[in-house]
Amino acid sequence: MRLLLTGATGFVGGAVAAALAGRDLLASTVFLVRAATPAEGARRVSANLARFGVETAITPDQVVLGDLTEPQAFAAAPGLDGLTQVIHCAALATFSTNPAIWAHNVDGTLALARAVHARSPGLRRWVQVGTAMCCGPGLPSPVAESWEAGRDEEAHLVPYTRSKIAAELALRELPGFPLVVARPSIVVGHSRLGCAPSPSIFWVLRMAFALERFTCSPAERIDIIPSDWCGEALVSLALAPRLAHDLYHLSAGGRSNRFDEIDVAYAQASGREPVLPRYQQVAVDELRSLVPLFEQRLGRVNRLLILRALTLYGAFAQLNYVFDNQRLLAEGVPPPPPFADYLAACVRSSEHVPMTEQMAADFK
Ligand SMILES: NC(=O)c1ccc[n+]([C@@H]2O[C@H](COP(=O)([O-])OP(=O)(O)OC[C@H]3O[C@@H](n4cnc5c(N)ncnc54)[C@H](OP(=O)(O)O)[C@@H]3O)[C@@H](O)[C@H]2O)c1
Structure with a gap:
């Protein structure tokens, strides 16, 4: 197994890295990180792991330097060879109208997916971290785990959710691409550490x-999940030998x-x-x-x-909104607290x- 994790210096990606550490899988993981050198990238990932209570040193050879908005720089990186799983958390996750959202969340994501798919013929799964809010307004709640919602571009409250569903739909068009979409609801805190890893929301x-x-x-x-449960669920989806569906909500659902x-x-x-x-x-x-x-x-x-x-x-x-999570629970993932x-x-x-x-x- 050789897993690529993107966004490991952020909130959700940090929780995924901690979940991988808990399963003793960090040594089989490489990280796409923005940094000047691999050593700096390794320090950034290690520092974020420490926020999740995991004291370990990621090594520079586990770092693939890369900025989603500069695909030509990572397209040829040897670190993208031989991957078996990807958990793609990196994104410009903002409700602002930042003009770079599309370049990060759609074009950059697609470029990374194409590069990985070309370089890693043994790729078994790409877990695309979306957002449940990409469904757009006006749906009955609980919102179903469905590819249909959110396609009305004009209806979105912010460009971020529009970009997230556009990325999912574009990845879905890639021939033979082993896509599984995981859409978290609202990630708040950590079930033991509270807001220490991040005060987001x-x-x-x-x-x-x-x-x-x-x-x-x-x-x-209010459909809220803790980051540590979200990280565990994403790792479970990445590693499951078989999955019944290609789209899941990571949500509290009926336990909201x-x-x-x-x-x-x-x-x-x-x-x-x-x-x-x-x-x-x-x-x-x-x-x-x-x-x-x-x-x-x-x-x-x-x-x-x-x-x-x-x-x-x-x-x-x-x-x-409450987001239905029946599919995820049916895969054996325990419900969130x-x-x-x-x-x-x-x-x-x-x-x-x-x-x-x-x-x-x-x-x-
Ligand atoms: N937080 C939530 O409530 C929530 C809910 C639903 C879905 N999500 C999804 O979860 C994912 C992560 O969100 P988050 O809340 O963890 O956001 P975050 O804390 O802002 O983390 C974003 C991560 O993406 C990386 N990144 C951003 N731009 C990049 C670029 N151009 N190249 C490479 N890496 C880049 C960041 O790296 P740097 O450290 O270098 O900036 C960071 O590691 C997103 O896909 C988001 O849509 C989050």
């Missing part, structure tokens, strides 16, 4: 509870907690009263009026950034970190 809940206002209703289920359950768990973990008696559900276009309240309760901020954050995350929350069960670890690890600092992780 947890700040949205902190913000909602501090404002006592947001776009979701108290009874709404309701917003009021999250409120109670959050209150218990932070030693406060639940906000529900005072909570107001607001529409996305009312979020603008919350900026002064935000400053009053959370300190002075870049108003434009906060407005963008409130609007974007508010619009996603308003979709009110409900968010309320590990939320205390997220609160503990965030205690001394200002919310706005956590937020910066998602607005790189």
